[in-house]
Amino acid sequence: MLGLEYFNFTAVWSPVFLAFMLLATAGYFVLIGPGGDKWAEGDSRVSPGRKLLFVTGMLLLYLAQGGPVELLGHMMFSFHMLSMALSYLLAPPLLMLGLPPWVWRRVTAYLAASPLKRLKVLARPVVAAVVFNGLFSFYHLPVVHDYVMLHFGIHRLYYFILFLAAGLMWWTLVNPLPERAGVQGLKKMGFIFLNMVLLTPACGLIIFADEPLYATYSDPAIWARAMGYCVAGDPALLLRQFGGPQFFGYLEPDIDQQVGGILMKFIQEFIFASMLAYVFFQWYKQENRENAEEEEMLGRTHPQEPLNPPLPPQTGP
DSSP: OTTGGGSOHHHHHOHHHHHHHHHHHHHHHHHHSGGGTTTOOSOOOOOHHHHHHHHHHHHHHHHHHTSHHHHHTTTOHHHHHHHHHIIIIIHHHHHHHHSOHHHHHHHHHHHHTSGGGGGGGGGSHHHHHHHHHHHHHHHTSHHHHHHHHTOHHHHHHHHHHHHHHHHHHHHHHHOSOTTSOOOOHHHHHHHHHHHHHHTHHHHHHHHTOSSOOOGGGTOHHHHHHHHTTTSOSOHHHHHHHHOSGGGTOSSOHHHHHHHHHHHHHHHHHHHHHHHHHHHHHHHHHHHHHHHHHHHHHHHHHSOOOOSSOOOOOOOOO
8 A cells, every 4th residue: 555565564663763662651650540640739630531632642643754744755755745744733732731730740840950941932932933944944945854864863853843842842732730921812823824835835835836846865875774663674775676756656756846835835724724713712702702791790880870770759849
């Protein structure tokens, strides 16, 4: 299916990474279970919904960075963009919401007491949005993308930094600490709109390009070198066996590239537009509630006099 049948279990499912993700998930359940009582505050019970969010986030992150989507992302640009969307637009908020607030209180308290507190400026809403979208856009410059894809250490480091930047960007949107007054109302809607705008230039560059931009998906020799990091064996053997990424592609390289850009922008627009509608609805309800309470308070303070007051009693005949 889509060329996966040509590769063995290790190449498609990355058992080492799978084991790591399973251990991390098991550690999560130990942390929120009886073993985490000494760190928890008050009622440490975690709802099934929160657990489902965390497990779903881990599953999406595994598929994008170690499962079939990751391998397909080395063969087709459209799957590369799907992997990026799963890794940085879907998995982070699910993982953040899956952790109970008391975990985040411990994390923020530790960071506040460590030298990393000097980097707290990166958590400011506008800065976080600019940093994440800037790193994402910079990575998709053709020369940068091809270089990163051909250097495994830099590739992993860049993806890790991008994941942290995504977490800082999502912090403002999900606000996992309910007691902290985060960005609300019109400011939050503006932050969502800012993120929608900042990613547009990178996606536009990809969508409206007249020719393939990335040698990783159009040059067979460079493709074989990049594939060598996720498939065991000699890259030259891959080149002789398949001849290049076009062997697996169901679309021409330029069309595949456009589909990837459209897919990324569509997923981002769908997620952020849905959040924008939700935040607007909540803000509208809050405004109406406050107006109603204000009118009720004024009514109690200054009760209205009857429009037709009763006539005074007559004393004469």
